[in-house]
Amino acid sequence: MRRMKIDELLSATTFETDEHAPHIVIDPQACRTCPSGRACEISCPAQRYRWDEANEVMTFDHVGCLECGNCRLVCDRLFTGAEGYSWDYPQNGSGVTYQFG
């Protein structure tokens, strides 16, 4: 069976995204000194976190986030709410909108 990339997987799911208000915030530069073995990258079921090797920054895209909350638990900085890191749900009914759930 053909393998699918994350963008193709997520395109099956409905999102009402607020492009401008990220509900999860990280500090891409500060991620260079990640204390959590960059767990966000492997543990996010929507692959929203990608290490940009050339610029040595962690990139994060809140669009397509499934709001599972796993990054909030595996990243020690999100877990403790360190400076520059915060996790919240999207507001006003935006975000993932399951049709089947």
Place this chain on the structure above:
Amino acid sequence: MTTVDEEDAFEAIVIGGGLAGLSAAYRLAQAGRSVLVVERGASCGAKTFTGGRLYTYSLRELLGERWREAPLQREIDREVISMLTDTEAMNVDTTFADPAGRSYSVLSTPLVAWLAEQCEQAGAEIIPGATVTGLVIRDGVVRGVRMGDEELTSALVIDAEGINPLVFERAGLVRRLAREDVAVGVKYLFKLTEEEVDRRFTTSDRRGTAMLGMGAVTKGLFGGLFLYTNIDSVSLGLVVDSDSWREHGHSLVQTAEDLRQHPAVGRYVAGGELVEYGAHLVYEGNVDTLPQLFGDGWLIAGDAAGFCINRGFTIRGMDYAIASGIAAGETAAAALAAGDVSATRLSAYKARLEGGVLADMAKVRGAHHWMAHTPDLFSTYPALAVGLMRDMFTVDGGPLVPVRSTLTGTVKKVPKKLSTALNLVKGVRSL
């Protein structure tokens, strides 16, 4: 005594319109109490997510005979337990004569949306698309909710926020959810036709199959796969322990895709159209880390309280969400009728759960810890089972091997056989 105030907008406010919150609201509305459900999704069900098998006893308790009108999928009469290596599998496959409606496959969104309609018909109010951001707490008593700058007061609040209870965590009423307590689950939903599902699972009349599997699909870590047949679709998912996964180094998405490639699994969904991909946390179920369940002016139910049992071969959260919602709603209605919403009065909630979810969770105390720390379960045992079957059924013209030699041969190939056997006995006792 914490009394009921005439000025309140509602007698009760429920945070979260999932199965737990709606069950509580339904009971409150039936008792003639004014109740508001605040739901952050654009509608009830838009944010809820499950694997897909509901044990119906608590839905029946909630709705009486009307439970049959609920949008359920297939009545499960076939149970498959699968043990998998990278490329092979051995299944234990059982078909029961009379499933007696005990469990159905479900899709969460339509089920929750339907229950929300029943609540509204019973007189509950629901505001969707609104996120509770904090609590109104006066003199240590919970007296309502905050949504941004807006404040809505009530005599009592029922928390049914689900597994990430941000509002109650931030208010310090429950402890922080930790990665040691949860697994992360991903699920694909593949659309087929009803006839095609019948054909692939050799069934008819909306009977269905539940399959759970463990082994190489989780790269040897605590977790497993689930597969449920719906009327005209198949739910296929993977659940992995959040904490050990973090240490492990494989991409979760790649691993889910590997599962889909597994010949013993992929064939059930091959050619189906992917109509949804989602993810959610699931409790591993630990009675020792449950929070305080009630206080002055509040109760907590469902996933927010941690009511879930994940035994590998069964995941139960939805039935407990409904059951605890019923108990919370009834306790709250009685407290409101008596004009007393103090912790003392609301402690009746916990007493009720002691005969149900709390007793169940206590019985499997230690099961989660054992499974999480017994990697053999997810590597050695499946390899042993599959290897034995392979040896028994391999006929290649070589000299015949008696079954007894096949057995000892297979066991010899497996390292640490003694510790494995002892550990298995120990663990199975906790399940």
